[in-house]
Amino acid sequence: xxxxxxxxxxxxxxxxxxxxxxxxxxxxxxxxxxxxxxxxxxxxxxxxxxxxxxxxxxxxxxxxxxxxxxxxxxxxxxxxxxxxxxxxxxxxxxxxxxxxxxxxxxxxxxxxxxxxxxxxxxxxxxxxxxxxxxxxxxxxxxxxxxxxxxxxxxxxxxxxxxxxxxxxxxxxxxxxxxxxxxxxxxxxxxxxxxxxxxxxxxxxxxxxxxxxxxxxxxxxxxxxxxxxxxxxxxxxxxxxxxxxxxxxxxxxxxxxxxxxxxxxxxxxxxxxxxxxxxxxxxxxxxxxxxxxxxxxxxxxxxxxxxxxxxxxxxxxxxxxxxxxxxxxxxxxxxx
Numbered sequence: 001x002x003x004x005x006x007x008x009x010x011x012x013x014x015x016x017x018x019x020x021x022x023x024x025x026x027x028x029x030x031x032x033x034x035x036x037x038x039x040x041x042x043x044x045x046x047x048x049x050x051x052x053x054x055x056x057x058x059x060x061x062x063x064x065x066x067x068x069x070x071x072x073x074x075x076x077x078x079x080x081x082x083x084x085x086x087x088x089x090x091x092x093x094x095x096x097x098x099x100x101x102x103x104x105x106x107x108x109x110x111x112x113x114x115x116x117x118x119x120x121x122x123x124x125x126x127x128x129x130x131x132x133x134x135x136x137x138x139x140x141x142x143x144x145x146x147x148x149x150x151x152x153x154x155x156x157x158x159x160x161x162x163x164x165x166x167x168x169x170x171x172x173x174x175x176x177x178x179x180x181x182x183x184x185x186x187x188x189x190x191x192x193x194x195x196x197x198x199x200x201x202x203x204x205x206x207x208x209x210x211x212x213x214x215x216x217x218x219x220x221x222x223x224x225x226x227x228x229x230x231x232x233x234x235x236x237x238x239x240x241x242x243x244x245x246x247x248x249x250x251x252x253x254x255x256x257x258x259x260x261x262x263x264x265x266x267x268x269x270x271x272x273x274x275x276x277x278x279x280x281x282x283x284x285x286x287x288x289x290x291x292x293x294x295x296x297x298x299x300x301x302x303x304x305x306x307x308x309x310x311x312x313x314x315x316x317x318x319x320x321x322x323x324x325x326x327x328x329x330x331x332x333x334x335x
Contacts, residue, residue, distance in 0.1 A: 020151040027141035030134035036106060037131055040122060043105035049242070049307045050074045051192055051271035052082070052114070054094035072100045072112070073192070073270070075307050080109055088119045095192055095272035097241050097306040113241065115274040115304050192270040194309050198324075205315060205322040211329050218319030220252040220261055220292070227329035228265070228311040231302070241304040243276065244311055246327055248288070250297045260291050263301060264315040265327070271306035 050072035070082040070089050080100055082089050092098060092114045101111040103122075110122040141148065197203045209215045214223045225247040232243070244265070252259050265273035277289055288299040305311070313324040 017151045017154045020148040023141055023148055027138050030138045033134050034131065034138065037122075037127070039105040040103040040108065040110060043103055045110060046102045046104060048072070048074045048078075048080070048100045048102060050080065050098050050100050051306045052092050052094055052096045052098050052112075053079075053192060070094070072098055072109070074100075082109060082112055082121070088121060088124055091116050092119065093272075093274075096274055097271055097304050097309075099241060115241070115276065192272075194267045194269040194271060194273070194306075195312075196264070196266055196272065198264075198266050198313070198315060205317075205324040207323040208313075208326060209323065210326050213325075214251075215316060215323045215325050217261070217316045217321045217323050220250065220259065220316075220318060222251075222261070222314075222316055222325065223249045224314060224325045224327055225249060225298075228314075228327040242307055242309075243302050244273065244305050244309075245300045245302045246311075246314055247300040248298075250288070250292045252292050252294055252297075259294065260318075262317045263290050264317075265301075265303045265305070265311055265313075266315060267305075267310045267312040269306060269309040271309055273303040273305045273309060273311070276302040276304055 053071045053073050055069045055071055070092060072080045072082055074080065080102070082092070082100070089112060092112060096114055099113040100109050101113075102108065103110050110120075112119045112121065193199055198205075207215070211224045211227055214221050228244050228246045230242060231245040232240075246265065250261070252261075263275060265275075267273070275290060288297065288301055290301075301314075303311075311327050314327050315322065315324050
């Protein structure tokens, strides 16, 4: 055999050998990913009440860039990243109360329950596709492991140990990402003041009434029948958010099948109150949203609120008019 053919054979052997090394390393990483994903799927979980916080990226000059990440701030001040930039959390609003499911195996968030439902960060379509692809690739390498190990050993004597090392490193990197990600991201965070814009006297309604007093706003009148109180959420809602109900009587003279009356519950603490659809308010007769039929309607308005949110006022706005109802009970109180 000529020297040229020898060189070509050696080159092919080297190429196949390094390709085998790469295949073994990738198979090890795939096995590490599968090990961590499976551990998170079967390990016990913890559930943390938190408030969603929007973090806008900043450039080197401190100016905001387009786009943002989402974090969850727990009641004890910890910060948990929530799939930054992912469409899975697009429906979660900044300031909204959430319940984050965390894996005890890795500490990473697996799901986020919010007002509109639950965003699954673990068993979503993309993760399942990746799991299947990783499993098929690892199985293919295992089926051809002997020729791959021989070829890899020809260019890298310790190649047989490469697979175990890759599995270990991949698992440690994936599992260890959780505590590293607990550090708050750099950026500009949105406000979490439970009073919102109404903290400013320029936006707070001029009229304030107490429980039991009719509050007229445009062509509608609302009477809060009792102070705001925490109630049980709708059955079957899974891990429950805290729900506060405000019992009301609404009297309207508007025409048509329904009249919209914007209602906002404000209070002290971090985060915003989110009005729930009537079906999430215990599905009881009389549970309301913010659209009312003509005539008199009796029921209750339900809001999902953060754990440390203290309700103070129900703000009603319609037709350029606004009024605040003190939902703490008694007569109208000062701000």
